[in-house]
Amino acid sequence: MTLIGVLGLQGAVREHVRSIEASGAEAVIVKRTSQLNDIDGLILPGGESTTMRRLIDKYNFLEPLKQFGQSGKPIFGTCAGLILLATDIQGQDQPHLGLMNMTVERNAFGRQRESFEAHLDIKGIAEGYEAVFIRAPYIVDVGDGSEVLAKQNDKIVAAQDRHYLACAFHPELTDDHRLTEHFVRMVEESKKTLAS
Numbered sequence: 002m003t004l005i006g007v008l009g010l011q012g013a014v015r016e017h018v019r020s021i022e023a024s025g026a027e028a029v030i031v032k033r034t035s036q037l038n039d040i041d042g043l044i045l046p047g048g049e050s051t052t053m054r055r056l057i058d059k060y061n062f063l064e065p066l067k068q069f070g071q072s073g074k075p076i077f078g079t080c081a082g083l084i085l086l087a088t089d090i091q092g093q094d095q096p097h098l099g100l101m102n103m104t105v106e107r108n109a110f111g112r113q114r115e116s117f118e119a120h121l122d123i124k125g126i127a128e129g130y131e132a133v134f135i136r137a138p139y140i141v142d143v144g145d146g147s148e149v150l151a152k153q154n155d156k157i158v159a160a161q162d163r164h165y166l167a168c169a170f171h172p173e174l175t176d177d178h179r180l181t182e183h184f185v186r187m188v189e190e191s192k193k194t195l196a197s
Contacts, residue, residue, distance in 0.1 A: 003189050006031040006040035008066075008082075010056040011048040016173035017079075017181075024182040026189075034065040042075040042188030045082030047135065047171050050107065053081055054097050063098070070100040075164040075191050077184045083167040084138050091141060101165040102144030109139040109156065109169075121170075123151045123159055127179035132158070132170035139169050164191055 007017040009030035021028035021044070029040060037043070043066075045053075057063050070076050078086040078101070085097040089104040110117070116135045122128045132153070140157035143149060147162035159168040159180075164187060172180040 002027045003042070003185065003192060004029060004040045005042045005044065005185065005188055006036060007044045007046055008053075008062075010060065010062070011046075011053050014046055016171075017044050017046050020173045020178050020181040021185065023176075023178045024185045026185045032060075034060070034062055037065050037069050040074075041192045042077070042184065043069060044184070045076060045078040045085050046173070047080030047082065050081040050084040050097070050138075053085060057085075057097070067098055067100065070098065070165065073164060073191060073195055075166065075184065075187045076100065077166040077181075077187075079168055079173070080135065080137060080171055083140070083169055086165055086167055087140075088144070101160075101162045101167055102147050103160060103162065103167070104141040104143075105138050106141050107138045108136055110134060110137050119153050119170075121151045121153060121158065123180060124148070126150065126183045127177070130179060131175050131177050132168075132172075133174045134158075134170045137169040140167070 003026040005021045005026050007014050009032045018028040086101040087105040088099045091106045121130045121132045143160050151159035
């Protein structure tokens with residue numbers, strides 16, 4: 002059985018567990034670095050990116066998370082998780098994990114649009130996908146080899162770069178599991194590749 006972890010330091014964790022299980026994989030909440038050895042893929046949930054980074058530092062997760070990604074195991078960053086994955090964050094000198102080739106802007110949709118829903122077409126994955134945005138970031142630009150999967154008002158809100166997947170919205174807050182299912186498939190593929 003494919004085992005997918007959800008980083009459980011802060012943010013909407015239980016909802017991700019529910020979505021992973023609905024997508025046919027097993028889920029575990031990751032609170033210790035040693036658990037990273039047991040899982041096939043990882044979701045970095047939404048929350049508040051600076052708080053999450055403080056907790057990542059406090060519990061010594063930074064290097065183990067980088068190594069997890071560099072080993073070829075898939076990581077899916079949602080909302081704040083997208084910011085953690087990015088190689089460039091506007092207005093910030095240093096990235097957090099710096100794994101996924103993209104530039105992001107925090108709280109990009111502005112205070113007046115703190116939360117909203119939109120129907121998106123996610124390339125090759127879902128049409129008419131109900132996306133919930135909460136103080137969402139967005140992707141300003143993606144690097145070579147990255148694929149833009151969805152846009153909202155001309156802003157990139159979902160992308161994939163090799164075994165990294167990121168979206169600016171909260172896929173765990175609705176009963177539409179198509180994006181999580183796509184990630185589960187990515188993890189299953191990588192599991193085969195890494196085993197061979």
